[in-house]
Amino acid sequence: MKTRPFHIFFRFFSISILLFSFSCNKTETKDYTIGFAQTGVNDEWRRAMNQSMKIQTSLYSNVELIILDGEDNIENQIQDIEELIAKNVDVLIVSPVKSQPITPIVEKAFNKGIPVLIVDRKTEGQNYTAYLGGDNYQVGVDAANYLASLSNERKKVVEIRGLSGSSPALERSIGFKTTIEKNDNLEIVKSIEGNWESYSIKxxxxxxxNEIKDIDYVFAHNDRMVLGAxxxxKEKNLHNKIGFVGVDGLPGENGGIKLVQDNVxxxxxxxPTGGDxxxxxxxxxxxxxxVPKNNLLETTVIDFRNADIMWNQFNKINQQQQDILKQQSTIDKQEETYSSQTNILKLLLGLLITSILLxxxxxxxxxxIKKQKRALExxxxxxxxxxxxxxKIAEKVKISNEAKVNFFTGLSHEFKTPITLILSSVESLSDNKLIRDNKLVQEVGLIYNNSKRLLRLINQLLDFRKIEDRKFVLKASETNLFDFTNTVFKDFEREAQKRNISFSINCNNxxxxxxxxxxxxxxxxFNLLSNAFKFTPNNGSISIDIKDDFESNYVTIHFKDxxxxxxxxELNNVFKAFYQGTNNNKSSSxxxxxxxxxxxxxxxxxIEVFSKxxxxxxxxxYKGNAHLNSDEIIYLPDVVDSAVLSFNVDYEEDIFNQDAVLNDDERYSILIIEDNPDLVKYLKGKLTQEYSVHVSDGSNGVEMALGLIPDIIICDVNLPDKTGFEICDILKKDLRTSHIPTVILTALNDKESYIKGLESGADLYLTKPFSFAILSQSIKTLIYNREKLRYYFVNNVHNIDTSHFGPLEQEFISKVNKIINDNLDNSKFSVENLASKLNISRIQLYRKMKAIMDVNVSDxxxxxxxxxAKILLQDSQLTISEIxxxxxxxxxxxxxxxxxxxFNKSPKAFREE
Known part of the structure; x- marks a missing residue:
């Protein structure tokens, strides 16, 4: 089909407008983007690096340089790198604040295919494209050799190191110390640490x-710290007696070269900064x-012999760089003028062509037009x-869909009768005074509450069907809003008290x-409050606020949690049918x-929703009834009888609650990490008779395990905060809890999940539905095996073979033995000293030793x-007092x-025998 003349005109007119716009607004596009995550720009050396980068980049018209300042903060620099990754830069340059924390994010960028150039400071591992920087080890060597060349007598040296965790500080210190050890005329009498700034070492x-006299030299890892030294x-009138050597060699008033010239x-x-x-x-x-993996910049020593030369060279280079910038600016202006003139010519040409074609x-x-009209007809x-x-097809689909929905609705109705019968039977059982078994009462309560939940879900499905068919007819009656709200409020009070949730209702009228x-x-x-209780943690808050706007015809009711x-x-989607939020891991229709x-x-x-x-x-x-039709209004007494309401709240299980069995310290302790309250209630009721049971909903599982140090842990996989696999992995890698047997209890029964559970360190993997008898016997077996190891260790406490333990226990026992043996002759060595050297608390040490070997630490x-002492009595000639x-x-x-x-013998009798 041919294009009509009007369309042709419109197209050429649009082209003309675009050409004109382009001629008036020159947009500069870059072919490449280089992102630089700088550690910070608080010092001249970093600012010099940035300046040289900018000057060098200006030589490439197709390159854009983005420099982000991390302000010497690890979290800031990680965010900067994330931002540059999101921008999809072509090359990422990073100068790490510290090596270890920055390594994962650098590896993330590298694994996404972005070339990564590490400058000045290194990261751990080799997952980057190239490294560029001065040879920090050689810097330390040069400094040591220079000091060694100044005198043949033995001199005292103080070393001032850079920030702990940064690779330059580590490598400079190693190079300096290694070279000092080879020179007999130098001795490092003290090493102190700074953060690269002068104030940090003063x-x-x-x-x-004050403590060490006659110090001859001070070597600092940069010129700022050596100036502070x-x-x-100078304050102590020692500046003429001590020689100072720094690192960086920058020009400028506060630079190292100027300090050498001024005899500081x-x-x-x-x-070198290495920016260019x-x-x-x-x-x-x-x-x-x-490009090579490692690119090292040359370093040199600057003293009174070459300071003036270096100063002049830097000034000359700086002048040349400024000239380059001016020339680049002139070229940019000329390119802009040329581009503007070119676009005007294109516009004129476009207008000429448009006129001819029109x-x-x-x-x-x-x-x-005639031909197109026929084709359109x-x-x-x-x-x-x-x-x-x-x-016709839509009618057939509608009929088919209607049949399916009617079947679904009918089936839902059929469910209601047997569920109602189950509920009636369970209620009769709960009222039967002959049932005295607490366990049976609890299990009846479990059946009752879950049956009610199923009935409520079916009622909601039927309401959904009515809404879809528009079969609901409003039956509104005059109602005291506060009394109505308060009635529903009372139904949720017990759940709030049980979970220590602050639950309140407020009304101004x-x-x-x-x-x-x-x-x-x-x-x-009910829906709003049940959602609030479902997603509000224990010790949280939920409120209902009724606000009557006296100057308008509206009243608002606020449900806040x-x-x-x-x-x-996702706020615009919450009222859509079958929608579930991405952060919702609770089961929901x-x-x-x-x-x-x-x-x-x-x-x-x-109804509106807000989230903050x-x-x-x-x-x-609305207040009043002017907004309603006459057939939507009925007349009922202004009372709110809960028996009239079709929905009952979901917290009646309290009527089945029995007094909890108190925990006994002599029994083995079990920590259950599970967010399903019914399953928790079931397991707790079954296990409380034999064990001391503690419960976590998953939000604080790790913290409770570290605080309690239980004898065994039962953990679900799908939890609100961390998965069961993650919790198990954390606990098995923590020295304090690595010995605790862990049972994974989950509905995931695929091979991959089973392997993942074992990899996380779980001792047993059970899938739901599970047999309680198997779970109970498994718990007993795990505890029995642990007790066998304890018995062996108690009877062989002086000669323990750590191979019976896992890797963390082996390391722990070996470390304990080494610390005790190292302090064997120290009569003041105590349990507190041992805990301090292990970096754990006294109670955690006690629980760990008790759990592994069932022994008291002091014993x-x-x-x-x-x-x-027994060995010394046998094999040595020392007196009993000396031993x-x-x-x-x-x-x-x-x-x-x-x-x-x-040993039932005195030391003297033992030696004589």
Whole structure:
């Protein structure tokens, strides 16, 4: 089909407008983007690096450089790198704040295919494209050699290291110390640590200068810290007696070269910024050239012999760089002028071509219009036929869908009768006074509550069907809004008390009456409150606020909770049928909020949702009845009888609650990590008779395990915070809990999940539905095996074979034994000292030793002392008093008493035999 002249005109007119816009607005596009995550720009060396990068980048017209300042903060730099990854930069340059924390995010960028250039400071591992920086090890070597060359006499040196965790500080220190050890005329008498800034070392250096006299040299890892050291020495009038050597060798008023010229420093080690080299290396990568993995910049020593030369060279280079920038700016202006003139010519050419084509098509338009009209008539007829066919197909689909929905609705109705019978039977059982078994009462309660949940879900499905068919008729009656709300509020009070949730209701007009369909509005209240309780953690808060706007015809009801909230991008979807939020890991039908909105719409009101520190649903209703039709109004007494409401709340299980069995410290303890309250209740009821049971809903499972140190852990997989696999992995890798047997209890029964459970360190993997008998016997077997190991260890406490333990226990026992043996002759060595050296608390040490070997820590230390004394009595010529002091006893009498208590013989009698 031919294009009509009008369309041709429109197209050429659009082209002309675009050409004109392009001529007026020059947009500069770049072929490549280089992102630089700088550690910080608080010092001259970093600013010099950035400046040299910018100057070098200006030589490439197709390259854009983005520099982000991390402000010497690890979290800031990680966010900067994430931002550059999101921008999909072509090359990522990183100068890490610290090596280890920055390594994962660098590897993330590298694994996404972004070339990564590490400058100045290294990361751990080799997952980057190339490294560029000065040879920090050689910097330390050069500094040591320079100091060694100054004197043949033995001199005292103080080393000031850079920030702990940064690779330059580590490598410079290693190079310096290694070279010092090879020179007999130098001795490092003290090493202190700074954070690269002068203020960070002043207090510690001042203390060193007070403690150690006759210090000859100070070597600092950069010029800022060495200047701070000189200032401290000057305050103590020692600056002329001590020689100072720094690193960086920058020009400028506060640079290392100027300090050498002013006789503040003996020397500074030139450490090039490498900014221009980094851009050159990045361009090689972008051009597909092969680059070496390690690119080291040359360093040199700057002292009084070459300081003036270096100063002049830097000034000359700086002047040349400024000239380059001016030239580049002039070239950019010329390119802009040329581009503007070119676009004007293109515009004129476009207008000329448009005029010629429009004239040509105006001659042809009469004939072409007639032809197109005929084609459109044929197409319209064809569309009409297709529309009729689609209409027939849609009717057939509608009939088929109606049949399926009717079957579904009928089936739902059929479910209601047997569920009602089950509920009636269970209620009869619960009222039967002959049932005295607490376990049976609890299991009857479990059946009752889950049957009610199933019935409520079926009722919601039927309501959904009615809403879809528009079969609901509003039956509104005048109702005291506060009394109605308070009735529903009371049904949820016990659940709030049980979970320590702050649950409140507030109203500024308790006499306000509105027209409500009490049955429908009760369902709205129930859905909103049950959602609030479902997603609000224990010790949270839920509130209902009724606000009467006296100056308008509206009243608002606010349901607010402190739960997990709703992602902002999903707020517009929460009222859609079957929708579930991405952060919702609770089982749900997804129709409750949809029904609530439909019921509020029937009342001619609105419902809105907001999410900030939780979720807030706001209902807006009209006051009076002017907004309702006459057939939507009925007359009922203004009372709210809970028996009239079709929905009962979901927390009646309290009527089945029995007094909990108190935990007994003598019994084995079990920690159950599970977020299903019914399963928790079931397991707790079954296990409480034999064990001391503790429960976590998953949000604090790791913390409870570390605090309790239970004998066994039962853990679900699908939990709100961390998965069971993650919790098991964390606990098995933690020295304090690595010995605890763990049972994974989950509905996941595929091979991959089973392997994942074993990889996380689980001792047993059981799938739901499970046999309680198998679970109970498994718990007993795991505890029995642990007890067998304990028995062996208790009877062989002096000669323990750590191969019986896992890797973490082996390391723990070996470390404990080494610390005790290292302090064997120290009579003041205590349990507190041992815990301190292990970096754990006294109670955690006690629980760990008790769990692994069932021994008291102080007894364990005493036994090692006595076993060592026994060996010395047999194999050495030391006196009994010497052996007593050598094994850490405060007196020979105490030693003899303790020895006789363990071996039933005095030390003297034992030696004689």
């Amino acid at each position: 207090d510690s250096l001042s203390k060193v200068l 000189w200032e401290v020495a 420093l003996l020397a500074t080690i030139l450490y 080299e980094a851009i050159r290396l990045a361009m090689k990568i972008l051009n597909g050239e092969s 004239g040509a098509y105006s001659i042809y338009s009469g004939y072409n 044929l197409q319209n007829k064809k569309i009409t036929i297709q529309r009729n066919q689609i209409k 308790k006499s306000l009456k509105v027209y409500l369909d009490r049955n429908l509005m009760d369902k709205v209240y 402190s739960g997990i909230g709703i992602p902002n991008q 997804g129709i409750g909020l949809h029904l609530s909105k439909e019921f509020i719409d029937l009342h001619k009101g609105t 520190h939780g979720a807030e649903f706001v209902l807006t209703l 364990y230390i005493q036994n090692i002392r006595l076993e060592k 007593a002091y050598a094994t850490g006893f405060s007196s020979p009498n105490y030693f003899s008493t303790s020895f006789k208590g363990k």
